[in-house]
Amino acid sequence: MVGRALLSVAIVGGGPGGLGTAIALSKLPFLQVTLYEKNPEPREADLLGASDGVKGGSKSNTHQRNAYTGNILSITQHPENSDADTRGAIRARRTRLQSALLDKVPEGLIQFNKKLVSLEDLPGAGVRLIFDDQTDAHADLVVGADGIHSVVRRVLLPDHQLRFTGNTAFRTIVPRSRLAHLPDITSTTAWWWGEAGHVYFSDVDDEKEVDDPYFEITVRSYKEPDIPGKTVVWGIPATKEKVASRVSTFDQRVRDAVDAVHEGEWGEFATFAGPRLSKITGWDKIALIGDASHPLSGAFGSGATFAMEDGWILARALEHSKFASHPVEEALEVFNVIRSPYYARMYEHLDEVGAKMQQFKAENNDFDAFLKAKIDSFLYGDKSFIYKNDIGKVWEEYVASLPSSN
Ligand SMILES: Cc1cc2nc3c(=O)[nH]c(=O)nc-3n(C[C@H](O)[C@H](O)[C@H](O)COP(=O)(O)OP(=O)(O)OC[C@H]3O[C@@H](n4cnc5c(N)ncnc54)[C@H](O)[C@@H]3O)c2cc1C
Incomplete structure (x- = not known):
């Protein structure tokens, strides 16, 4: 992007995915990032009402x-x-994660009370974002991080139903x-x-x-x-x-x-x-991330991680494509090539487990045996592609696979 104007990026949604993406993208000097969040304040309702830097529970x-x-x-x-793995399993309140992420987002980047209602494709001129307070904004790239009931996804794919x-x-x-x-x-x-x-x-x-x-x-x-x-x-x-x-x-x-x-x-x-999306980008200028990109309703208890991984990969893809003639288009292609198959694998995994359990139930009357089989397949089946996914390595392998790297 040397010698060019900054690329403007609009992130819609300030959940873990949107905040993680804002942190990753704001480190790239050729981007100008704004996050639009519909809520008036930076957290979801905390059942307790406090969010003072506590870590989390980790029973052994x-x-x-x-x-x-x-x-x-x-x-x-x-x-x-x-x-084998020293990271440990921790259960923390979501508000803690939100606060920790929020601390790392540069000041002034987030606009609250901005509920997106629609998007307009402006050929050759990016995207127009339309909010419910009758205001609008423009961006070269829109990141739909607006959760499972995503407005961005609905505009891109009106036939996709939850x-x-x-x-x-x-x-x-x-x-x-x-x-x-x-x-x-x-x-x-x-x-x-x-x-x-x-x-x-x-x-x-x-x-x-x-x-x-x-x-x-x-x-x-x-x-x-x-x-x-x-x-x-x-x-x-x-x-x-x-x-x-x-x-x-x-x-x-x-x-x-x-x-x-x-x-x-x-x-x-x-x-x-909802069904898997065959592509998690659209109009050559929109990326869907987190729950907006794979509407699975927390099937693996790791949706916040997936959303943040999406943001990190999108940042790498933008960095990688910054000198291309069409940097946004190319970056989105890279992002889709890496993340779409990952989500496809998740959907396949869920289908396989579902089919296996139905078969087991049909063949066995013993409830404890059924539960054991269910626990084995849900909790101990091969999920290393999820729980041990090393996103840095994924990126290195992608770069190494490119023709120019060989
Ligand atoms: C019952 C349940 C339990 C779960 N447990 C876990 C768990 O233990 N661990 C885990 O990692 N994940 C868990 N998940 C999944 C996790 O909550 C999600 O995957 C994660 O929050 C996805 O993050 P996101 O940023 O994509 O979307 P969200 O967290 O949904 O954030 C979307 C953001 O967009 C904003 N927004 C929405 N629409 C608009 C709009 N039109 N304009 C502007 N802003 C908008 C919302 O206010 C929100 O801030 C669970 C999910 C469920 C359903």
């Missing part, structure tokens, strides 16, 4: 249990105890002390698996840093009735009675833990998903 083992009998089906040691998966999460965090009297609830991270749902228990605070750390309870229900009008149900309050009804046949310990949550403390999150 995880229990998998039968939700009705409490029978322990497996115990996993987390990587922090192994020589559907309610039937799977709803009821989530809360409560002071751990409130559950301390219940046997086997707070001592480990644990999943209690049932037929039509499961319950997940986990620390979310680093107990060395907080006097009374918070503890997450998520009740997942797999067979919720369809949502009329397919409206987004995300973080709305759920009653105690509603959540209790989803675990009424579960082990007493689980029911007692769910009962210890006060009225008004549960949030309900309905998960939506």
Whole structure:
């Protein structure tokens, strides 16, 4: 870009993907980056209301249990105890991650209260962004980081439809002390698996840093009735009675833990998903990243990581293409070539696991055996392409594969 005007980049959405992308792109001196976020402030609703630099919870083992009998089906040691991977598994509140990312975004780069409603393709002149406050903006490159219900994706691909998966999460965090009297609830991270749902228990605070750390309870229900009008149900309050009804046949310990949550403390999150996109770029000037690019509703519990990886690769692609005659077009091509197959692999993996489990269920009546098979395929099948993905190495390998590098 030597001797040329700066390229303007508009990032839509200030979740982990948008913030991660803003950090990566703002380090490139030939870009002028602006992030537009619809919310009036830089965080999603924190169930606790605090976000003061606490790290996260990292129990050294995880229990998998039968939700009705409490029978322990497996115990996993987390990587922090192994020589192979010293990073460890940490559960932290999303607001902590948001705050940490926000700290690294250059001041003045984010505009709040900017809800994108549409985009216009301006041939030869970039993209016009149209906001709900009747204002607009222009950019050479638009990054759609606006989550699973992405407006950017809807404009690019109007026929792409999301559907309610039937799977709803009821989530809360409560002071751990409130559950301390219940046997086997707070001592480990644990999943209690049932037929039509499961319950997940986990620390979310680093107990060395907080006097009374918070503890997450998520009740997942797999067979919720369809949502009329397919409206987004995300973080709305759920009653105690509603959540209790989803675990009424579960082990007493689980029911007692769910009962210890006060009225008004549960949030309900309905998960939506949609088919894979064959391409995660459009108009030669738009990139979709994070949940906007692979609407899977948190299927791997790592969506924030995928979104940040997207942003980092996009930055490398832009840097790599900066002297090209059409730098944005070329960078998007590189970005798509690297990230699309990665998401394709995820979709394939989910299809394979789903088919395998259906077959296992048809052939086996024993519930514990079924659960063990499910846990094996969901938690211990080969997911190294996800959990050990070294994005720096991916980039090096891509560069090495180019004809000019040989
Ligand atoms: C129940 C559940 C549990 C999960 N658990 C985990 C987990 O443990 N670990 C993990 O890594 N991931 C988890 N995920 C997935 C994770 O939350 C997402 O993958 C991740 O947040 C994706 O980041 P993103 O930046 O792409 O999108 P989002 O986080 O959805 O951010 C999108 C941003 O865009 C803004 N926005 C939306 N529309 C507009 C608009 N029109 N104009 C301007 N701004 C807009 C939003 O306000 C928001 O700030 C979970 C998901 C679900 C559903």
